[in-house]
Amino acid sequence: MSLATQPNGLPPRSRPGRLLGDALVGLGFCDRETVEQAVLEARLEGRPMGQLLLEQGALNGDQLAIAIAERFGLQHVSLDTLRTDVTALNGLPATALRRLDAVPIGFRDETLLVAMTNPTNVLALDDLAMLSDLRVEPVVVSREDLDVLLQRVNSLENEVDENLELESVTDEAVDIHESSADDAPTVKLVRSIIAHAIEAGASDMHFDPHDGELRVRYRIDGIMAEGTTIPRRQAAKVISRIKILSELDISERRLPQDGRTSITLDGRRVDIRVTVVPLVAGEAAVLRVLDPGTRPLTLGEIGMGDADRARVEAALSRSHGAILATGPTGSGKSTSLYASVGLVSTPEKTLMTIEDPVEYRLPEVKQMQVFERAGLTFATGLRAIVRADPDVIMVGEMRDRESAKIAIEAALTGHLVLSTLHTNSAPAAPARLIDMGVEPYLVASALDCVLAQRLARKLCTSCRSPVMVPGGHVGLKSRANVEVYEPVGCERCRQTGYRGRIGLFEVMSVSDEIRGLIVTRAPAGEIAKMAISQGMTTLREDGLGKVRAGRTTLAEIARVTG
Numbered sequence: 361m362s363l364a365t366q367p368n369g370l371p372p373r374s375r376p377g378r379l380l381g382d383a384l385v386g387l388g389f390c391d392r393e394t395v396e397q398a399v400l401e402a403r404l405e406g407r408p409m410g411q412l413l414l415e416q417g418a419l420n421g422d423q424l425a426i427a428i429a430e431r432f433g434l435q436h437v438s439l440d441t442l443r444t445d446v447t448a449l450n451g452l453p454a455t456a457l458r459r460l461d462a463v464p465i466g467f468r469d470e471t472l473l474v475a476m477t478n479p480t481n482v483l484a485l486d487d488l489a490m491l492s493d494l495r496v497e498p499v500v501v502s503r504e505d506l507d508v509l510l511q512r513v514n515s516l517e518n519e520v521d522e523n524l525e526l527e528s529v530t531d532e533a534v535d536i537h538e539s540s541a542d543d544a545p546t547v548k549l550v551r552s553i554i555a556h557a558i559e560a561g562a563s564d565m566h567f568d569p570h571d572g573e574l575r576v577r578y579r580i581d582g583i584m585a586e587g588t589t590i591p592r593r594q595a596a597k598v599i600s601r602i603k604i605l606s607e608l609d610i611s612e613r614r615l616p617q618d619g620r621t622s623i624t625l626d627g628r629r630v631d632i633r634v635t636v637v638p639l640v641a642g643e644a645a646v647l648r649v650l651d652p653g654t655r656p657l658t659l660g661e662i663g664m665g666d667a668d669r670a671r672v673e674a675a676l677s678r679s680h681g682a683i684l685a686t687g688p689t690g691s692g693k694s695t696s697l698y699a700s701v702g703l704v705s706t707p708e709k710t711l712m713t714i715e716d717p718v719e720y721r722l723p724e725v726k727q728m729q730v731f732e733r734a735g736l737t738f739a740t741g742l743r744a745i746v747r748a749d750p751d752v753i754m755v756g757e758m759r760d761r762e763s764a765k766i767a768i769e770a771a772l773t774g775h776l777v778l779s780t781l782h783t784n785s786a787p788a789a790p791a792r793l794i795d796m797g798v799e800p801y802l803v804a805s806a807l808d809c810v811l812a813q814r815l816a817r818k819l820c821t822s823c824r825s826p827v828m829v830p831g832g833h834v835g836l837k838s839r840a841n842v843e844v845y846e847p848v849g850c851e852r853c854r855q856t857g858y859r860g861r862i863g864l865f866e867v868m869s870v871s872d873e874i875r876g877l878i879v880t881r882a883p884a885g886e887i888a889k890m891a892i893s894q895g896m897t898t899l900r901e902d903g904l905g906k907v908r909a910g911r912t913t914l915a916e917i918a919r920v921t922g
Contacts, residue, residue: 370704380410383430388743389423392430414779421502425477429500432479437465437806438507441851443560445588448472450545452491454513460484463493463509471495489757538864542922546597550605553587554647560585563649567598568676569642574598581817581861582690585854599636606634614638620717633717654721656698661864663906664696669809673866676704679751682771682806684758686783687813692782692863693780694719696813697754698905700778701725709722712748714741715756730756746770755779761797763785771806785899786812786868787887790878807870813859814899814920816912820853826911862911864903866921868896890894 378386378421381395390398390413398418402409422438427434448464462484466473472494485842489496496889501509515744524882553576555566562578565587567573574595575585590598594652603610606619620636633648675683683700685693698720705711705724713722716730716738726748728741738755739762745753746766757780758764771777783792792801824845825847843861847857868874868891892898895903903917 378431380427380431383427384419385426385547387430388771389419389427392417419643419681421504425500425502428479434479435501436496436501437475438502440510446547446556447588447590449513449870450549450551456491457513458485458510462488463506465499468497469495473497473499475499475501475506475509477501477506478769523531535922536872546594546601550601554632555625558625558649565647569639569644572603579856582815598647602634602645604635608636612645616891638680650717651721656702658693659696659699662692662695662699664865665902669694669863671808672700672811673703674910678776678808680771680774680776681808682768682777683809684779684781685813686781686786687791688782691813692815693813694756696811697778697780701754704776710749711752712745712750713754715739742766750775752776756786764793764796764798768802772802783812785884785888786810786866787891788884790887791884794881800879800881804875808866809869811865811867812899814864816836816863816864816903816916816920817858818860818911819913820849820850820859821850821859823850823857842908844907844914846913862906863898864906866896866899866902
């Protein structure tokens with residue numbers, strides 16, 4: 361995405377050619393007397409007036425940068441709002457950028473945008489134009505922000521050099537495709553894209569072929585956001601580099617492949633699951649970010665209310681039975697399971713898991729990773745776990761009849777079993793298990809609690825705006841007007857109006873009446889009516905409660921529960 365389309369910068373408000381002092385006064389950063397005194401002192405000492413004002417504490421670095429941009433009719437950007445185009449750095453050595461005191465940050469059409477503190481440095485602009493073979497336009501940043509950008513460039517260069525040295529030692533022979541994918545610009549580009557995605561809080565990175573190029577997009581807070589475009593000359597190299605990192609067959613371009621890799625950022629190791637698929641337009645890659653070093657969230661932190669949490673905790677307090685988290689892919693089911701495991705993990709109990717992938721490393725928990733190519737499936741792993749004397753078993757997913765039947769039988773033989781299942785609602789879970797081949801009487805006897813969930817984007821509290829809606833509007837049970845909030849957009853939320861996500865839940869405790877309905881294969885609608893009459897709050901009702909609390913919006917509830 362070109363910087364021109366992003367709301368990152370503060371455009372100039374005056375024509376270029378003003379004196380810096382006039383710009384400072386016009387912007388209200390300094391009064392005229394302070395400026396005139398600084399001009400006299402700067403002339404006597406032979407120093408820049410702006411630097412003198414900084415040292416005196418009369419203004420800060422951002423104010424000086426804004427004033428410089430105002431003076432020359434240029435754009436100002438700050439690090440808080442800057443979203444750099446990682447391809448802008450490609451091919452430009454860190455040593456040259458340090459010498460020129462400038463960092464490329466994006467493109468506007470065929471022009472390279474370069475962050476600088478001194479946009480009058482014509483020699484630096486000429487050198488950058490020759491190095492990049494592009495027209496160059498300066499963008500003004502503060503000294504502090506430029507130092508941070510240069511530090512990032514240096515760190516990236518060092519990491520790339522270390523990777524190349526390591527690979528030159530470990531790889532005795534490479535073919536021509538692998539060699540081209542291991543050149544420094546390609547290594548730097550892939551590393552930059554992954555690091556940028558992780559810093560932005562993306563859960564997934566998509567590399568999609570389009571007219572010979574690669575279109576990079578990120579999934580942030582469940583919504584796709586534009587990234588950058590990798591030019592045709594590097595598209596194949598980037599896909600090959602991703603394959604090398606995840607130990608996939610670089611010569612195979614006709615079949616899908618799955619792999620894993622990891623990246624270390626600021627001393628933190630982040631795992632990445634990689635899927636490469638052949639499309640008509642070329643090979644596409646999807647990278648899923650998994651951070652095993654972060655702490656699993658609690659049920660309260662992910663948005664579960666007190667009443668629903670009490671139902672889940674009551675089921676977790678039992679010594680046996682099955683607790684299921686349901687919902688579509690990406691709805692936070694695994695997060696809820698990890699939160700539940702945290703509640704039952706005690707020294708007096710043995711906990712074992714079978715997962716694909718292992719998203720969090722849990723102390724005192726024996727975790728097993730599915731490895732289907734070696735024959736370790738959910739079913740085979742679950743059989744082994746049942747024989748290993750566990751008290752609590754977590755199954756990442758009930759994928760088929762075999763794994764579902766083993767898990768349900770384990771719940772009936774003295775084990776507390778936690779697992780996920782793909783259904784749209786909690787009352788639909790029993791029918792789904794029966795459809796998978798588990799006998800109704802086994803499902804009715806084993807199930808203790810089923811929760812369904814979705815993830816809605818949370819409103820940015822820095823810019824949300826109150827609005828009044830009619831009382832009865834889309835389920836808001838009130839005759840009077842109700843105050844809710846709507847998104848606005850600011851620097852903190854990347855102009856989206858949302859920051860982070862919150863869970864919406866419906867928790868169904870399996871009562872004797874519901875067990876009777878399961879045995880008779882009653883439809884999900886009948887089970888839902890019974891559960892609601894016994895106190896279950898539906899997903900939509902839970903979402904509307906969070907709308908009234910100002911945590912999300914009506915539009916989000918309609919999007920994720922519609």
